[in-house]
Amino acid sequence: SFSYDYESYHNWDQIESWIATIANKNPNLISRLKIGQSYEGRDIYLLRVGKRTGSPKPAIFMDCGIHAREWISPAFCQWFVKEAVRTHGTDSLLDCLLNELDFLVIPVLNVDGYVYSWTEDRLWRKTRSRNFNSVCVGTDPNRNFNAQWCANGSSNNPCSDVYCGPLVESEKEVKAVADFIRNHSSIIKAYLTVHSYSQKCLFPYSYTYSLAYNHNELANLAQNAVLALQSLYGTPYTFGSGSSSLYLASGGSDDWAYDLGIKYSFTFELRDTGKYGFLLPESQIRSTCEETMLAINYIANYVLNHL
Ligand SMILES: NCCCCC[C@@H](C[SeH])C(=O)O
Ligand SMILES: [Zn+2]
Ligand SMILES: [Zn+2]
Ligand SMILES: [Zn+2]
Numbered sequence: 001s002f003s004y005d006y007e008s009y010h011n012w013d014q015i016e017s018w019i020a021t022i023a024n025k026n027p028n029l030i031s032r033l034k035i036g037q038s039y040e041g042r043d044i045y046l047l048r049v050g051k052r053t054g055s056p057k058p059a060i061f062m063d064c065g066i067h068a069r070e071w072i073s074p075a076f077c078q079w080f081v082k083e084a085v086r087t088h089g090t091d092s093l094l095d096c097l098l099n100e101l102d103f104l105v106i107p108v109l110n111v112d113g114y115v116y117s118w119t120e121d122r123l124w125r126k127t128r129s130r131n132f133n134s135v136c137v138g139t140d141p142n143r144n145f146n147a148q149w150c151a152n153g154s155s156n157n158p159c160s161d162v163y164c165g166p167l168v169e170s171e172k173e174v175k176a177v178a179d180f181i182r183n184h185s186s187i188i189k190a191y192l193t194v195h196s197y198s199q200k201c202l203f204p205y206s207y208t209y210s211l212a213y214n215h216n217e218l219a220n221l222a223q224n225a226v227l228a229l230q231s232l233y234g235t236p237y238t239f240g241s242g243s244s245s246l247y248l249a250s251g252g253s254d255d256w257a258y259d260l261g262i263k264y265s266f267t268f269e270l271r272d273t274g275k276y277g278f279l280l281p282e283s284q285i286r287s288t289c290e291e292t293m294l295a296i297n298y299i300a301n302y303v304l305n306h307l
Helices: 012-025 072-086 093-100 111-119 172-183 215-233 253-260 282-304
Strands: 030-037 043-049 059-064 102-106 188-196 200-203 238-241 264-270
Touching: 012 030, 012 043, 012 072, 012 111, 030 072, 030 172, 043 072, 043 172, 059 072, 059 282, 072 093, 072 102, 072 188, 072 264, 072 282, 093 282, 172 253, 188 253, 188 282, 200 215, 200 253, 215 238, 215 264, 215 282, 253 264, 264 282
Parallel strands: 059 102, 059 188, 188 264, 200 238
Antiparallel strands: 030 043, 043 102, 200 264
16 A cells, blocks of 8 residues: 555645545545535545445544644544555454444544644644634634534634634534535434543533433443553543533534434544643654544444444
């Protein structure tokens, strides 16, 4: 296969050409879709990973790079796709899962923000949409979904890093992913969104302290996913509902997907717990991705057994 360094961070140009190449090289396992365009006109790509068996298969949706500065997130989505290719035909757990499931992977959702974090401001979080009558740029895409939009845990100040935006789904990136999920909600059985940092596995709700209707199931699943993750290097993770184990946050993608009816919905906060924070060294990409694979595979296997 073509050479690509999965243990270093890549700029958008490199990731965009990786997306094209990995799909072209593996036509029986990967197809590339464009689900929309960013505010600044860049393409937003989705990779459908799974074996073509003719019949439509249940799918797990996973997005990376909602927040620009969280570079370990796109690194993980690339790692995941690489592992699907690498283990194809080996009867690995992932290979077996891919007999029955598709993974719908968005390597970088907030492409404009990602580019900006490479070129101008490494710690940028939001989109790069221009705000009417404000000098401040961008909306927090993870406060822009239609889930108790702009309530507690978000701000209506365009200068805030948790600015909810002028309207629900005001961001083209958010609208693109929400439209895609709405249009495929019958096959999407789980929603996963990958962030950093704080080493947590979170599930709904973040917009309220009320418990999700399958809270106990989600808590057990999160606990076991975290145990699987920890089994590799002992990296300590915590888990729980977003509101209880992190903070109140309205307008989130996970809560929105959950209320749409996708009952397995998780937000992963990858390494670390603050030593490097968003600036996780490249030397930790491999171990972070390897341990996270165990959690994702665990959840996927559970979902497959609970369709
Ligand atoms: N729906 C919110 C899930 C919990 C918060 C996740 C973090 C990731 Se940086 C955030 O969006 O503040
Ligand atoms: Zn295979
Ligand atoms: Zn984030
Ligand atoms: Zn985070």
